[in-house]
Amino acid sequence: MKKALLSSTLIFLLVTPIFGAVHLGNVIEKVNLPIPADPADRSYLGLGQKAGQFSLGDIDADIVIVEIFSMYCPHCQRHAPTANKLFEIIEADKKTRGRVKLIGIGVGNSAYEVKFFKKKYSIPFPLFDDGNSLILNKLTGIKTPTYFGLKKTGKTMEAFSIDQGPYDDPGAFLEDIIRKSGDSL
């Protein structure tokens, strides 16, 4: 009996994080977002139409990095300048510009709160709100910030990485994401 319990516990400890990550990845792959009103955001994402919803697979990119944040989260507030630096690094390198795109979703945040956060930190990449908490409720227990890496497979996006908590070095973080995607870019 002891052996069985020990074995079960070991299996539990090994597979639970994987199940959790897979679950969260599945949620994020299926997220639909409103087409941004800002023409610059639409152009960045490669979205032609001016209204309605889009799926992450509609984004014109090989890799999409999705930052899950909250305006109310102190870690997200402190980390905002580093996320901006990540965007700058992506855009400054011709190997990644246009192929790696970055967006943020303010989980549980209203449109006003997301706009407030964007203005406060001069965030240059598209941010989306979750005023009705639909996305937050599906991402049970998620920490903020969390970063998902997704890559295009056909017309959809497949989540290949999840990093919870802030990172210190945006350049190293980007390299790590690209490495985990299996794409050499």
Add this chain to the structure above:
Amino acid sequence: MKDNHLYVLMAVTFFMCVILPATGIADVPREEIYQVGVLKPVDSTLKVKVGDAAPEFTLRAVSGGTVSLKDYIGKKNIMISFVPAAWTPVCSDQWPGYNLAREEFEQLDTVVIGISADNIPTLYAWTHTMGTLWFPVLSDFWPHGKTAEAYGVLRTDGTAERAIFIIDKKGIIRTIDVHDINKRPPLEGIMGELEKLNR
């Protein structure tokens, strides 16, 4: 006997790997936060109304000393933010937003006062995880919940409601929002009410 061990192994593994994650228990925990579940949205009866003079109070501040409502009357608009309890999910995601909006509150000539019925050491440890808050955080611990009770926002379990009171410079209550305790009051609602005071 070996077969029995195998069945136990399968059953326990199934429970731990399938049932627990399905309940959300095995999702990534926010280690420091005590999960309270869904609570009765409002569990108290207001004792003040819009247009009343705000009840005076003097409470101990986390930063030391005491803070009274009268310290600000005649000088600033005042937004009192009662929160239910330290180390709980929604509360932990409320004051850091007001911290970020310091400039906007100041432009609206408003001071925020945070109040909870927790004791000072608890509030000290909790608020330090939020960084440096620019507004006073006060403890309504003893006599327990006296100020929350004076406003009519003390719940039957001894915690305060998640309530916002906006008080003008004359000390008159201009807005009351006893919010659903399970949800955070949106920032736009607060800013909209404060803008009305400055028109």
